[in-house]
Amino acid sequence: MSEPASPVPRKFDTNLVVIGAGSAGLVTAYVAAAAKAKVTLIEREKMGGDCLNTGCVPSKAIIRSAKVAAYIQRANEFGLAAGPLRVDFPQVMRRVHDVIAKVEPHDSVERYTSLGVDCVSGSARITSPWTVEVDGRTLTTRSIVIATGGRPFVPPVPGLADTGYVTSDTIWQLKALPRRLLVIGGGPIGCELAQAFARLGSEVTQVEKGPRLLSREDPAVAETLTARFSAEGIRVLTGYAAERFEQQDGEKIAVCAGADGEQRVSFDEVLVAVGRRANTDGLEIGNAGLELNQNGTIPVNEYLQTSQPHILACGDVTGPYQLTHAAGFQGWFCAMNALFGSIKRFKVDYSVMPWAVFTDPEIGHVGMTAADAEAQGIPYEITEYGIDDLDRAIADSEAHGFVKIVTKKGSDRILGATVVGHHAAELVTEYVTAMKYGMGLRKILNTIHIYPTLAEANRYAAGNWQKARISPLALKIAARFHRWRRG
């Protein structure tokens, strides 16, 4: 792509302009300021972006309330008597907003100003490869990092706009618990919120047009989760797409089409959670000679540079992961490559990217699934351990789920791991560390794990890997040896 004719300024107001103060932009600005650069961080809405205000933080807060509700309903199982569950939804939502308020100072203008970042409130527009305009003020800058995130995608389904809907942006403003909630989308956001609202008392139907929930995960994950959702009263319609929305006698209806015909689902509120789109509206990246990918994200190379090497992008606006820790991880590379790229560039490496889905059971994952290994033609082996057998899980009445590890064929090298169960997101961290530092299953097996913990599941899984590899001949020889020793 040719650079638009735009003279390079002889002097710059700042070393780095970061557009967007979400997870990606905040880390970029933090690292740049720590490296003693002059950095300007521009945010048009709220500091903290999606994660703090409408994403991870509120969702994890409501999931917590929902989990407590689920425990109250299971009180008898623990030998406790509790009255019938009464949910004070406005109070649940007040707590969600209190949690946001408590985390807010971590991402605040005050904190970032104290770190040496120049925080500017306003909507940024790129006016040339070297200039950014915010509310009529133009800044010349040596580098730009675009970290403008994403927003929920709302598909143009007939009738949806008239019926009204909420997204992950707006659901936090609900004043009353919907009696019947329809969730469109079977990805992580749809699953987490479907279960949370069901546990708080909504009658939930979840519609997913693909053949299973959580299509990125191992199929056993979807199987386990769908079984749990059904047991908790969530109606899961996989293989159905919402085709149109109707209103009849004051009743809202979604007409969903699948292989077995149509399903008409009546509802009071619908959550649309079918994916997210990059935020580039109003940014005018064309002024810097940049173009978008077909899916609306900003294309970058392995150094997170766009086609203009001094303009970089990170977080949801570029992908490939839509995760807070992925955005933060990229932020470091963006800051370093923006500031020092002319001397040394740092290549981003996603080979050990973990994630979690905070449903119950929780899902923690890192690396490849069996399907990934197969698609890449990598010979692999699978080792599994059932958490139903684990002492601590039994003591906690959480004896369910599994550990599934993908190893390179003929080796203990971990290619990927999936944990499903209580605190799975914490458990998977052991595999993240192992993969990052090249430790195989033998090292996990030879590491002392505290008894009784859920983390022992990882050691037992490694034990299963080892057991399957003990040679029958060696066992035969050992048995003979002991017989001989007995005389």
Ligand SMILES: Cc1cc2nc3c(=O)[nH]c(=O)nc-3n(C[C@H](O)[C@H](O)[C@H](O)COP(=O)(O)OP(=O)(O)OC[C@H]3O[C@@H](n4cnc5c(N)ncnc54)[C@H](O)[C@@H]3O)c2cc1C
């Ligand atoms: C319901 C939900 C739950 C989630 N849960 C998790 C989770 O548990 N774990 C996890 O890892 N991830 C989770 N995510 C994903 C996570 O929130 C995102 O991946 C992360 O916030 C992306 O950060 P970002 O900095 O790229 O974008 P954002 O956080 O969206 O920040 C971009 C910022 O740029 C600003 N901006 C945009 N355009 C301009 C402009 N022109 N000028 C100035 N400012 C601009 C926006 O206002 C915004 O504040 C969740 C998301 C949702 C919706």
